[in-house]
Amino acid sequence: MNVLVPRLAVVGVGLIGGSLALGLKAAGAVGEVVGIGRGRANLERALELGVIDRISDRVEDGVADADLVFLATPVQTLPAIAAAALPHMKSGAILTDGGSVKGSVVKAIEPLVPAGVHFVPGHPIAGTEKSGAEAAFATLYRNRRCILTPTARTDRGALELVRQVWRCVGSEVVVMDVQKHDRILGAISHLPHMVAYSLVNAVGSYDRYEENILEYSAGGFRDFTRIASSDPTMWRDIALTNREALLEMMELFERFFAELKEDVRRGDAERLFEFFLRSKQSRDAIL
């Protein structure tokens, strides 16, 4: 039998890493899955659940015989893990990742890649609010987009294999350059988080009254601000690593918000209506 990935090493067997392993297993596209990570209890649970077939305690050992190494740890940790893994990977092996920022990751990792080993930067756009091996499931990536961001140095055969891996678990693969990825994610994901965090802090700080006015928030506010409950460490790292694109988007947002504020200040009924209508139409088009 000629499986797509004879041996897969997953560093970080959580929702993202575990679900790729399970998806490939469900498709019969992987031989053995080696799980690597800091949390021993999580790895043992992953083994028990059949997410992985074997635990490796050290990155250096775990990646040694792998055909594909998938880094699914927080974005800030990727360069250090890649630095540990790359010198021990076999010739022809491919390193890929699931980091939600690509520019800084590629910049840090690409110079470390030895001859004969390939690096294909990636970002599956999927996730739930849960984490850990327990949360992983085989269909997480079905009908989701996965963005791959090859550079001039990326091997075309390696890119093709990683593309097949993601297709195999049901994703629509989109290839684009690193900067475009970071700008698009800055706009549709990172900016909304900055907005939600700011909104909750602004409303929570309002101190004209003795009480916390967040107490009055109804369903709409709660739904709207749900993403402000996201992990602060993860979002600190994203803000630090996608700084440039994020700043561009924050400034774009500020201009629109200031325009709307000016319309409110002037009580310009026509422009207010037009602003809200345009937004509604854009929003309804992506429903």
Place this chain on the structure above:
Amino acid sequence: MNVLVPRLAVVGVGLIGGSLALGLKAAGAVGEVVGIGRGRANLERALELGVIDRISDRVEDGVADADLVFLATPVQTLPAIAAAALPHMKSGAILTDGGSVKGSVVKAIEPLVPAGVHFVPGHPIAGTEKSGAEAAFATLYRNRRCILTPTARTDRGALELVRQVWRCVGSEVVVMDVQKHDRILGAISHLPHMVAYSLVNAVGSYDRYEENILEYSAGGFRDFTRIASSDPTMWRDIALTNREALLEMMELFERFFAELKEDVRRGDAERLFEFFLRSKQSRDAIL
């Protein structure tokens, strides 16, 4: 039998007006319900569904024998409808409303209230995305807050009756002054809408690439911007009528967003983490 409201007139028999009628009926707290409104088909459907017992074609006639008149039409229309209704209401009758802005409504309506008739401004904080008599249901207000905003002129007996009416349909009634209401709603409802509308317009306008980057938006962005699909006319009217409180909140938000942007610009890991953590903690406290 001594019902709480022998005759109720509802102007605007949609989700808000119809659900109050149904809730009071379910509680056996109302005698007859007269429905008044511009949409004949909607009123006939309301009659068919048992939301109302009788249709009145003109506000002047419909309110004549009512003990309680509930105005449940868009906030901009309230002053004109009140002006039509008030001179025809009987002595001792009470006018109340469900407008989501209170300052401008009270300012416009209070001077029109004749001696012997009472006005109790109110705002039930409830709603779904549906509208029309078809959408009304008896339990809409159960476990929701209803804010009443009496003024120095408000009759205490009338306030008490309106309080009982909302309690009767399951609401927790909170009494506060008009300005506080408008500030709180400005913060927890009106500001988030301005933010969501601006976000969608900003992202939708991003034109570095040939394609519309909104196409890449995943579940998170869609959920976050759902409120940007709200009715532009309604939100234009809210922005116009709650201008002052809304501007205060928009400026408060801008300060927090600018602070965050500065932290991103400087790459200040510690402050970014603290900002996100504080927001997450506030948000989780209202879950």
